[in-house]
Amino acid sequence: MESEVKFGIRSKIVLGYIIIIACLLASVVLLNHQIKSLQKERNFIINHDSDVHDLTNRIERDILDMETGQRGYVISGDTSYLDPYNKAEDSWGKDYERLNELLKNNPNQQKKLQDIRSTIEHWITTISVPINQLKKDNRTAEIKKFYIAGTGQKDMDSIRDQFDQFRSTERALTQKRATQLDNKNTIITIGLFGILLLICLISIVMASTISRSIVRTIKDVTRVISKIASSKGDLTERINVKTNDEMKELGSATNALLAHIEKREWIQSNIAAILTKYQGISSINTLGEIFLSEITKMTEASFGAFYVREENDEFVKKAAFADSIDDIGRDRFYLGQGLIGQIAKEKRIMTFKEIPRDYHVISTGLGDVQPKGILITPVLFENEVIAVIELASLTEFSMLHQELVSQIVETFGLTVNSIMGRMEIVRLLNESRSMTEELQAQSEELQTQSEELQTQTEESQMQAEELLTINEQLEERTKEAEAKSKELERVKKELEEKADQLLLNSNYKSEFLANMSHELRTPLNSILILSEMLAENGNQDLSEEEVEFARVIHSSGEDLLSLINDILDLSKIEAGKLDVHYGEINMSEVPEQLERTFSPIAKKKNLDFKINKSANVEDVFYTDEKRFQQILKNLLSNAFKFTEEGSVSLNIKKIEDDVLTQEMQMTSSNWLAISVTDTGIGIPKNKQNLIFESFQQADGAMVRKYGGTGLGLSICKEFAKLLGGEIFLKSEVGEGSTFTIIIPSLSEGFSKEREANMAFNEVASTISTVNKERVGADKTIEQDTEALHESKGDTVFKSKNILIVDDDYRNIYALKTTLEKRGMNITVAHDGVECLDILKDNQEIDLILMDIMMPNMDGYETMSRIRTMKTLTNLPIIALTAKAMKHDKEKCLQAGASDYISKPLNLDQLFSVLRVWLVK
Incomplete structure (x- = not known):
């Protein structure tokens, strides 16, 4: 039976600490008293002994100054030598009195001090004063007798000896006092350790008593958790806690967490399973059948x-599950028509428990059964309903089932729209192809008629008598030609409209890739930072x-980021939105740069690299x-990737003028030919054109053995075109390959005529590649990169x-953890509105890291409003965005924004930018 009185862990621990603190306070009071006593004795030794030695030295120095001054006066006769003499004579007596006062508790030292004074006074009265007087009287001969007798020297030697004995005795006394102080200190130390030992024993007894009551419950909880952990993911086990303390709360919280994780794992696993089922599907009917199944x-x-929206807001049934042989139910409905139409109009999911009797019955082998639950949900794309799903069950739909359906349809709309877009593109391409063939046939017919007209004109010159007839025929032919021309113009206009529509679809595709880039880069940002x-x-x-x-997680994340960038590069190239910046390249540095990059790879694979x-x-x-x-690195990376033994070489040479064609000479007089040769696996003849297509390799075995997506050579080809060059391949299976790129030196880019030709070629190629772009966007993403390393130690x-x-809480957690490790204080706002509220109340913000894609108020509007606040016009704002399209910066x-960083974040770049703006 559970205890009614709750005695929590905190109360138990606090009780133990109170007892320990009480013991510590008692020991501190005792120790403080002893320390004060030692401090007093130490101060006496320091002050008393220091003063004694100082006064002794000063007296001795004064006597020596008197002797030195007297000698200078006797030798030179200059009375200025008597200044230190007179000064010392006045001061030594005062120092003597102070010294004698300090030694009042030491009669023996006072006796020695009196002897010193007697010797000093004897030297002054018998030697110093008489010699000074003799010098004043200029009685040099008598002064000489004094020095020959040596009486004064004896007194000075005696004074020195007496001072040495005095100081020796004083040092011995100091040492004695220090020894006594050390003994007291040792006694106090032993006592302190005894007190600490006593406190430790008390603490151990209290800790053992208190912890026994805590550990008993923790062991029960740990045993249950270990059982759950050892059951290979079985989350059905629950914890049963009998104690009435925080452990009971821990057990309840753990049970709730297990239930939540079990629910979330079930939802995520089912979402992943259904996503894999409809990958690569090109028919909306097939998609509906698989999805419903x-x-x-x-x-x-x-x-x-499964109903799909078509023209005039009509929803048509494209697929059904367990539909009866009578095909009961609607084949189509309009927006707002009936309950299902109203749900589509209101864009909300609904469930029903009370089912009308005339509702569609569920057929089994034994008969028909009335459903117990109905679920109807709209499928949205860009906030527009593009499909509706209706489900019926023999039981009521649980909240877990409703949440699963809600999360699945969040991304299902993108798939439905993508497949419908592909089907529309295929239809438009077929119409375009049909119209092109018709236009070609009409052109051929018109050309034939024109040739016939020319023949008839020549005959008219030879046969004047048939001129009138031929002219009439000519007029008829001319009218027919004009009619054909008008028809040709109409067809041409329709074809141009179709091309414009395809270009518009390409723009939609580019925007889609940009949005997908944001959606992929946002979780990828936190994956890269936290894994690092x-x-x-x-x-x-x-x-x-x-x-x-x-x-491995970090490396895989960088592979994903690299291929996202490659796909975006291809999209920008084909949409004509990739900027090309011409400038000078120092060709003498290129070999050294490539040597540093690829020599380690060559050494690792034991290949010869030249x-x-x-x-x-x-x-x-x-x-x-x-x-x-990028072209050179892609080509060299491919060469090393597909070469197991032998060599890889890079050759750079200038194409001679006599080899250049007239068109090449008009473009530039300086062309380079750069060849990458390897002794790798080689490429079959029938596959050499295929490898330059996006997401293509020579065969499936390469993907399995060497990995990769086939974007590298496609990017090389497109970049070569952008730079005005071309790329060629020469290869034999088993002997290796040579990729050669020829490229012109263009100081100011292409001429207007060449740009116009390229623009025309891009429009023409867009029609043939747009379907490939759609398919390519669904491929697997993979490419090698290097790990990022964060610099440390910045104050x-x-x-x-x-x-x-x-x-996004994942980005917040990753950024907050990283910045707090550098000592920064972090404040978090989840949208622009909350950001503005924080800035109104907090004027101490040093810098803002601003995401762009946010609900309620995005980053653009938030930054604009911040700049209108007078006190924040100079506050540094760093924009963080996962969109990577042109003009974002x-x-x-x-x-x-003060600066701009794209996601996923490079930590070195992030801290470099932060350092610049925080210093400013």
Whole structure:
């Protein structure tokens, strides 16, 4: 039976501490008394002995000053030598009296001091005064007799000896007092250890008594938790606590946590399972059937229907689960029509428990059964209903089933819209192809008629008599040609409209990739930061295996980030939105840079790596250095990746003028040919064009053996086009490959004519590649990168007040943990409104880290409002965004940001930017 009186752990521990503190206070009082006594004796030794030695030395120094001054006066006759003599004569007596007073408790030392005084006075009266008087009378011969007799020297030697004996005795007394003080200190130390031992014994007894009552309950809780942990993920075990203290609360909280984790794991595993089922599907009907099949299993539903929105707000049934042979139920409905139409209009999920009798029955082998629960949910994309799902069950839908459906449809709308978009693109492409063929046929017919007209014109010149007839025919032909021309113009206009629509779809795709970049980079940001912090193992509380797990997570996250960037680069290239910045490249530095980057890889794989640059290559070359370097690194990375033995070489040479074509010479007079040659696996002839396509490799075995996504060569090809060049491949299976890129030196980019031609080619290629872009966006993302390392020891971060504005708790946790380790004080706001409220009440903020994509008020509007506040116009604001499209940085700076960093965050870059703005 549980105790009615609650005696908590805190009360138990506080009681023990009170007893220990009482013992400590008693010992402190006793120890303080002893320490004061020792302090008094120590002060006496220091002050008394120091004064005695100081006065003794001063008296002796005065006598020596008198002797020295007298000798100077006797030798030179200059009375100025008597100044120190007279000064010392006045002062030694005063010091003597003070010294004698200090020794009043030591008669023996006073006796020695009196002897010293007698000797000094004897020297003054018998030697010093008479000699001074003889010098004044200029009786040099008598002075000489005094010095020959040596009486004065004997007195001075006697004074020195007496002072030495006096000081020796005083030092012995000082040593004796110090020894006595050490003995007392030893006694106090022993007593102190005795007191501490007594307190320790009392503490041990109290701790044992109190802990016994605590540990007994903790062992019960630990036993149950260990049982749960050893059951391979079984979360059904619950903790039963009998004590009436905090352990009972711990057990209850743990049980609630287990129930929550069990529910969350069930939801997440089912979401992951259903997501994998409809990957790669290109038909909306197939998608609906697969989705209904899976969702009905998870929710224990017995019937399901899937409706898709078409023109005029009409929803058409595309799939059903367990539909009866009579196909009972609606095939279509309009927005707002009936209960299901009203739910679609209001954009909310609804469940029903009281089912009308005339509702669709559920058929089984034995008969028809009335459902007990109905669930209807709209599927949204960009806040618009694009589909509706209806489920019916023999039992009522639980809150867990409703939450599962709610979370699944949050992302299902994106899939439905993507598949419908693909189907629409395929339809448009087929229409475009059909119209192009029709236009070509009409053009051929018109050309044939034109040739016939030319023939008839020639015959008219030879046969004047048939001129009138031919002219009439010519007029008819002309009218037909004009009609054909008008038809051709109409078809051309329709084709241009289709091309514009495809370009618009491409823009939608680019915006979609930007949004997906934000959604992927936001959780990826916290994964990278936290995994890096775990890998550093600052508290040394992780095993080597756990640290390695953290490194693998961090490396995988960087692979994901690298491929996201590659996909965005491809999207920007094909949409014509990738900026190219031409500038000077020092070609003499390129071999050294590549040597430093790839030599470790060559050494690790035991490959021969050589870089050759011809002497005729000019040192200064004009192109986009970033894209140029990326091409070379991608080609070399591929070469090392597919070469197991042998060598990899890079050759840079200038193309001679006599080899350049007229078109190449019009573009530039300086062309380079850069070749990357390896002795790797080689590429079959029939696959050499395929490898330059996005997400393609020579065959599936390469993916399995070497990994990768096939983006590298596609990016190289597109970058080469952007820089005005081309890329070529020469390869034999089993003998290796040579990739050669030719590129011009362009100091100011392309000419207007060449840019116009490129723009035309881009429009033409967009139609053929837009479907590939859609498919490519669903591929697996993977690429090698290096780990980030955070610099430590900066004092500029200490005690700085940082405001983090972000709606994602994962980013908040990662940033807050990282910055607090540098000594910064962190305040958190979850949207722009909360940020403004904090700034009104807190004027001590040193810097703001501002996320852009937030609910209620986004980062752009928040920064603009902050800049209107008079006291905050100069407050540093660092914009953090996971969107990576063109002009994002300019938009942030225009809104009021001081600087801009893209997610996932590079910690070195983050702290570098923070250091700059915090110093300012």
